[in-house]
Amino acid sequence: MSPMSATECLLQMCDERFELEDYQSGVPRWCTGCGDNAILAAVQRLCRDEGLRPEKTVFVSGIGCSSRFPHYMRTYGFHGIHGRALPIAEGVKMARPDLTVFVNTGDGDCCSIGAAHWIHAIRYNMNLTVFLHDNQIYGLTKKQASPTSPVGTRTNTTPRGSYLEALNPLTVTLGVQNVSFVAQAVDWAPELLYDIVKAAYHHKGLSFVRIVQRCPEWMPKLLDPWLHDPGRVQLLHHRNGLLPGAGSVKVYTNQLEHDPSDINRAREIASNTQVVPVGILYRNPEVPCYEDLIGSDKLRTADVTRAGLNAELDKHTVWPRESHA
Template sequence: MNELVKLTPKDFATDQEVRWCPGCGDYAVLKAVQRTMPELGVRPENIVFVSGIGCSSRFPYYMETYGFHTIHGRAPAIATGVKLANPELDVWIITGDGDALSIGGNHTMHVLRRNLDCQILLFNNEIYGLTKGQYSPTSRVGTRSPSTPFGSVDRPVSPSAFALGSGARFVARGIDVNKNLPDVLKAAHSHKGASFVEIFQNCIVYNDDVFAPFTAKEFAADKQLWLKAGEPMLFANGAKGLTLDRESLRVKVVDVVDGEWQSAGVIVHEPANKMIAHMLVDMPFGAFPMALGVIYEHPAPSFEDAVVEQNAQASTGKVPDLQALVSRGQSWEVTKEPHVI
């Protein structure tokens, strides 16, 4: 394909039949990713999608790029190998709340703290959809499922709080059907290092409308806080905002009259402020809106850059000699024909 040819979303769609349950939020995420790809300036042959196990992990089949459908929870390990083998590749990890935070929790933590340059899209539907509706690490207390018919008593994990606690340098949130999702994906891609994006994704069969209290059109204005760097944290069409209570050191909701957000003490979003980021992801929903968009971004050197530099330093002034390497230490050479009995 000629470099001058402008790519379109169709260039990133395969001939494979997309097979999710009718109405699944995964369709919307797939379309958002395919719409975003042409704007990133990366050729399909330089992109790799790596997934684990789950409904979302079918993703590589539907992207006209390189891809690996790996094993449960281990996508970060495979992606790390891909990036170290060829740091020029654009690596995306597709995972779900069960895949990434249960069996894959350890791998997710380490790829974040190492800061591998990749984009991690975690589809959070608060349920195990592929294995017929068992409760997942993000399922809420009281969730009824085939594995918890009387209601789950587990306390759920917050994916974004987990990412922050693991040392992630970029944490964002999006919604499967929201028009802002491509902007979040582009911001994640432009970040150098591990970008963690939690996507609220509806499972129409086993956990339908679990996010409706803030995703439904009639609630969106009052219950969604879309964050933008350098802009005040306003929602409810600018009638409300977040301020920092100096005494309790907690965020609280304030009313904004006639657009005078400064006099109301509304906070201006600074993505590098990790203390505020922790508060934003931990806000109890109901009393507070859902924080969305880029919540935290504070770039740091990436893992693969450090490995490449270390290898270069270790090999400086040395001449490659495979024979000398294999002959070193306890080794011997057979010089005569073996005696046959």
């Protein structure tokens, strides 16, 4: 067979289409009705529609039910350490800025043990797409209170009900220097979830998407008021943000026009816990990414790495005695 010309090769690559199966791996072990299944479906659809090359895509997670996510993606993946999904993802991005890097992190993983990494990752604003799977409980370890559990939640660690008001991941993120993209989705509105995941992927910088996620195993009734009353979902729309599809507009009639460039308004909207605002709260494409500021793509070429290693090793060279004579 004669070798392909460069043009033929290019044409073949352009023609390459991916199917959903190209991103699917294994059978998820999540419980029936777990919101993680809906998030997986939306993300696999995104990968297919955007034609993301599996060998150029990485999913990084911490530990938790939600952090099993990379196992179910036929891409590269790193099922990391509890609370450390973000610094691992930053390391991947620093070494390989050419890769598309996603992060899946639970509310315990991100907002409890990983809280310091979360804050600094927002400030570094590396080009990552971060999904916070917020089921408001530690799922994997069988029902302990997380920082986002509502006050009064009875769990194994709070048998009389949790004492503290829940931490709000949206207002926290919106309070960090260099924040560049914050959105919220709910797992039970698949079209909106997809639109938001897509907008997050297209943002250059760290996009933080809190996804309100059902955990029927440990928190079966928690989200019923929101599920049974679509009026409590507040649909954010704007020509500079998200323009939801006709189906979503019909179901979610509680709508608010919100310009996502207005951070103060975003903070106000995020603070209202009577409704679940769904859509893009804040977007600022002007915030620089850390990897661009330091030129990580240039820093990590093979020649630069080799020269740096040689210079370092030369400092410790022991010269033979006679050469000093």
